[in-house]
Amino acid sequence: VKTGTNATTKEALMLFPLYEDGSLQELGGGREPIEAMQAFLQVAKALENLHHHEPPHAHRDVKPANVLVRLSHEGGTKRIDKVVLTDLGSCRPARIYVRSRRDALYLMEDAAQRCTAPYRAPEL
Numbered sequence: 526v527k528t529g530t531n532a533t534t535k536e537a538l539m540l541f542p543l544y545e546d547g548s549l550q551e552l553g554g555g556r557e558p559i560e561a562m563q564a565f566l567q568v569a570k571a572l573e574n575l576h577h578h579e580p581p582h583a584h585r586d587v588k589p590a591n592v593l594v595r596l597s598h599e600g601g602t603k604r605i606d607k608v609v610l611t612d613l614g615s616c617r618p619a620r621i622y623v624r625s626r627r628d629a630l631y632l633m634e635d636a637a638q639r640c641t642a643p644y645r646a647p648e649l
Contacts, residue, residue, distance in 0.1 A: 544609060546596045550589035556605065564608045568592055571610035581619040585636065586612055588644040615639040 546552070549564065556564075568587070575582045587610070597606040623629045636649035 542609075544593035544595055546594050546603075548590050549592040549594060549608070552594055552605075560605050564592070564594070564605050567608045568610055575616070576619060582616045583619040584610065584613070584616055585646070585649070586615040586640045586644060588641055 572584060572587070575584055591610060591612040593609045593611050594605050595607040595609075596603045617635075621632060623632060633649065636645060640646075640649060
């Protein structure tokens with residue numbers, strides 16, 4: 526807690542693990558099908574956790590660059606060991622009610638600013 530002249534300011538620090546092996550985008554293709562499916566299932570589990578949160582949230586920017594990887598280096602072969610979904614800055618409540626044209630325009634503008642166009646849901 527930091528105290529000022531007439532106010533108190535609180536500061537929160539967050540600590541995240543370091544994934545030095547980069548993202549799925551940096552890793553590129555050419556993975557074995559079973560390895561790719563295991564990574565996909567981990568991303569799906571992360572999305573399931575967001576969707577079952579109360580209230581449910583939508584990530585809105587799932588793309589290879591937002592999936593960090595940790596590789597195992599067994600037997601001289603680099604295999605995907607774990608993936609983590611990152612960049613939660615575009616997360617929003619999953620249930621949005623559009624009641625007017627203004628609401629729709631706001632939703633589209635917000636998505637245009639925070640979501641990567643090729644990966645954006647068509648309804649956004």
